[in-house]
Amino acid sequence: METHRITVKAMVKNEVERVWECWTHPEHITQWNFAADSWCCPRAENDLKVGGRYMARMEAKDGSFGFDFEAIYDEVVRHKKISYTMMDGRQATTTFENSGNGTLVTTVFDPEDQNPLEMQEGGWQAILNNFKTYVEG
Template sequence: MSDLNNRTLTIEKTFDAPIELVWEAWTQPEHITQWWGPKGMKTRIIEHNFVEGGAWEYAMTMPDGKDFIADGVYIEIIKLQKIRTSANFKPMTEGVELQVLLKKIGDKTQFTFHVIHETEEYCRQQEQMGFYNGWGSTFERLTSYLQEKVS
């Protein structure tokens, strides 16, 4: 197993929203469908069993009408702090671990997002395939969604 840092891609943001709202956005289906996926995609929840060992599966409909499936199993959940899950985004990405880390900073939320890959090579491939653009676009949607909810 290669060095964890070399197998991990990370995005960090500070959301201008309370931690409770950010947590709900990540954990409640009615919120998830509003922001999950890059711009232009609609998301529907097929399965969402938000407990350790519980499975999740989301279908993102692309502009051409085809579904792109994301799924995984929750590994660790610490309320208002941490979500760890396995994840597959077929056919582009399989066998990764997502880590969502939240920290309260006054009325804002510090957000750290890690995607851990099996190998350094796979990590580099994913980065070159547009990891930062795809997830960046998704988190822009989340930022806008949170701003709507706060105002």
Template sequence: MKTITITRTFDAPRKLVFEAWLDPKHLINWHRGSSDWTTPFAESDGRKGGTFRIGYGSPDGKNDFTFEGVYDEVTPYSRIVFTVGDGRPVSIDLAESEGKTRLTLVLTLEDMHSAEQQRDGWTQVLVHLGEYLARL
């Protein structure tokens, strides 16, 4: 299985970045792959074995879908590992330095979209997370 790694630094403490990734009240504000999409709902039980469901609303409403999976590992403020609905693992590691948080995401690729498309989509997810964190 091929993977890609995306790293991004946020001007926010690690605890807040961690909570933003797991808490539905945060997820609904940023978890989308494109600016013209919406997040109509978010459910998350952010503990090992817990599940998540995040609604993705397309601009025309014709391509809406639910992004879902199971949390395999949740280590407070430093690591989140989950398996998405199609069985692919994703890991997120958080490291804090001087009040900023470096997030490293490792995504196992799927076969329907190119690696570049998947990197672009997940990069946009992280861009939206950064924009959201900047507003808090």
């Protein structure tokens, strides 16, 4: 079976140190980590080291649905790269590239097999777009 990886990107108009801080600190994660305005991220935990655990609670604001997104870190290179394995074995890597326009944030991830690829790409891109808006705001 061939695995298709999905890539999402955003150019964030801020220095890599600030982008990294907003990506990795729980008090920031809860402000941007959702794909639509009808959702929220009421809680996040982040032990940012190899073998450390990441957890973010995502919920519909009306309480109709929610889930915990959890992963274990495989690689952490400060201000450059974060790789992790999700609880179902899928992997994701996010890179942070300093450029003249700000910081290019790129995430490449293994899709799950429950939803169409386009839906997954759209959801992850929407979260990344929320991140960009938050950091630039």
